[in-house]
Amino acid sequence: MSYNLLKGKKGIIFGALNPDSIAWKVAERAHEEGATLTLSNTAVAMRMGETQKLAEKLNTVAIAADATNVEELKNLFNKSMEALGGKIDFVLHSIGMSPNVRKGRHYSDLDYNYLDKTLDVSAISFHKVLQTARQLDAINEWGSVVALTYVAAQRTFYGYNDMADAKALLESIARSFGYIYGRERNVRINTVSQSPTVTTAGSGVKGFDRLLDFAERMSPLGNATADDCADYCITLFSDLTRRVTMQNLYNDGGFSNMGMSVRALQQYEKGLHEDCKCGPAEDKHLFD
Template identity: 50%
Template sequence: MPDKAHYGLLKGKKGIVFGPLDESSIGWQIALHAYNEGAEIAISNVATALRFGNIDELAGKCGDAPVIVCDATKNEDVDKAFVELKKKFGPVDFIVHSIGMSQNIRKQMPYEELNYEWFMRTLDVSGMSLHRLVSYALRNGAINDGGSILALSYIASQRNYWTYSDMGDAKSLLESIVRSYGPRLAQRGIRINTISQSPTYTKAGSGIPGFEQMHEYSDLMSPLGNASAEECAEYAVTLLSDLTRKVTMQNLFHDGGYSSMGATIPMIRLAHEALHDEDLARRVDLEDYKPSR
């Protein structure tokens, strides 16, 4: 990123990013931006991701960053990961959780007919894994006082997005873990937050049914437009730096203003036209959703 200004916000700091897969992933961008802001970086993902992703490429771009194999749903894996991390780096200054997966979404299961084994897997991978990372980091003395822990969320944790399905439940769990852990971590000056990002074209995001329409809608509803993965990484760097040492237990919206909007004029006009065009309304199944008169 030679055209980008760097400020040395993370100079002298060390951290680990869990979950980057390829250039489209937010975790990838956070690792790269943190490195360019002066941090020493370690990268972690499951073994299959190391085979099918481009993680070696990311490691090279981050100063030959160590790559640690870890399934964040397995206690023993997480424990070993932090033991290995501490041997390589000593205690780190930040941990980034960029992990999420839903087999129910992949298989396009209706929310009313979720496969419960997959549902539990969604909650474990996308939510409980944060608790596991924090807990084993503390047990192994692998995070410094005054450190920062950051996870990625989405507004579907608080509002209904039809096709986001059980991932909405997982993000609610993720944010609840942040609130529950916050006061406990504060005793050591460690803060923990989530970023609620715009819909972003990642491997996971683009697998959601109707994602393209979600992305277009969000862009029209956001005064500043959708935030990209790279822009999210730039924001994340501030939350990993000492500039935000008193920010904790927050779900911070990084979405171009979408979360605070009721409606934009283009969307109002678009909805008005659609509701009064019988052929269009029929094509997009609006007939069942006509407002009361």
């Protein structure tokens, strides 16, 4: 159902790789709510993914840009303003990648060159997007910028690796830039901490299927889906949240405030008859 929450608004969506992507769902919902928008991803992702297919569906353009490259970001914002006929009202940063995770490197044995890449792609790119937009004066007053994050920025999760560090930095950037952009131009900046979600990126996390099940059992409302996240982002892009900024907002069915649920406890008790043969002697990276 459409409420015309974004009627007349213009936006840029980063990271819509395929129909499983949260960014894909956000782009579809934004379009349904009356927005016009452009899509962006790296050139490689656009060749390998289905971004162009979504652009055709939404009657818009997909503009290749590496979000870690300032010159490409300038080109993206300028071309988007040209294509949309004016400045931008909302931006979604849905970008994340860890070579350490992809290569199976453990947190206690990181490749630091990989770590630099993780931080640049998953967090510093957010600063580059914001700095570029501000320098170009590309975002309208009362515009809204949202970046997707995860509760591992505050709590330790087995297997999330250096992505936890990246998400912590991402959230800090939202607060620091949110103050500047808010004071200067009334632009609001928030992060949405989403439930574990089956996406191309999320599925690469070690033990993801078990994490998904655990979060479902722990959350009073169950895991938030990609569609739920899209709905939440739409409210943050809309004028209904004009005074919300510098916040890390949880869209996780209540997981972030839980200690132990009955469902999780019952599942745990079912396995108590089996002793867990765990310890450093078994695997030096067991706890990574």
